[in-house]
Amino acid sequence: MTSQQKVTMKPVGYVRTQASHAEVKEKNRICEIEIQPEFSAALDGVADYSHLYVLFWLHEVPEENRMTLKVHPRGRADLPLVGVFAARTNHRPNPIGLTVVELLKVKGNVLTIRGLDAYNGSPVLDIKPYDYWAIIKEPKVPNWWRKLDAEKKNEPQL
Numbered sequence: 001m002t003s004q005q006k007v008t009m010k011p012v013g014y015v016r017t018q019a020s021h022a023e024v025k026e027k028n029r030i031c032e033i034e035i036q037p038e039f040s041a042a043l044d045g046v047a048d049y050s051h052l053y054v055l056f057w058l059h060e061v062p063e064e065n066r067m068t069l070k071v072h073p074r075g076r077a078d079l080p081l082v083g084v085f086a087a088r089t090n091h092r093p094n095p096i097g098l099t100v101v102e103l104l105k106v107k108g109n110v111l112t113i114r115g116l117d118a119y120n121g122s123p124v125l126d127i128k129p130y131d132y133w134a135i136i137k138e139p140k141v142p143n144w145w146r147k148l149d150a151e152k153k154n155e156p157q158l
Contacts, residue, residue: 011123012039013109015056015116027115033124035109047106051130054116057123058095065091079144086142097122100130 017024017031034053035043046052068091073079084092097118105112111127118124141149 009117009125011057012042012126013111013124015118015120015122015124017116017120019120021119024117024119024128027063029116030112030114031116031118032118033111033113033127035111035124043106043109043111044154046103046111046127046129049129049131052101052103052111052113053126053128053130054113054118054124055126055128056097056099056100056116056118057125058090058097058118059122061090061095066093066095066101068092071098073144074148079147080142081142082142088151096125135142137158 011036013033015031016034017029019026019029019031023029036058069086070081070083071087071091072081073087073089090097099116099118101113101115102114103111
């Protein structure tokens with residue numbers, strides 16, 4: 001494989017949400033993924049899971065943001081400058097989003113889910129079941145991440 005090889009993907013579905021750009025990060029937000037009809041059979045068995053990984057294309061990320069290689073996590077100057085592969089930022093060479101969501105309902109080719117931080121119309125690249133094999137009990141994380149986690153735990157819960 002050469003460094004110039006092109007990768008192409010066809011969306012398996014699209015996000016449908018009424019959430020504004022600011023609201024999509026609310027973890028209690030409910031939305032839908034409409035799967036393309038030709039992929040409907042791929043949903044067989046999905047309803048047996050409580051949670052799913054959703055991989056989606058961050059279609060509103062401007063091209064210039066794809067050239068960013070370092071960021072301050074969460075845009076906070078009090079946190080260290082790190083490479084984009086060390087941060088959960090949409091500024092990245094390939095703006096692919098990954099979120100674990102709660103599956104609420106499957107009806108035909110539509111998934112109703114909770115917790116997806118994607119905009120309306122975002123192309124969904126893939127869906128994978130979440131299971132307990134994916135749980136890492138005590139992952140190693142940097143100190144700045146621990147600081148964010150401590151701050152989050154002190155925030156009022158919605």
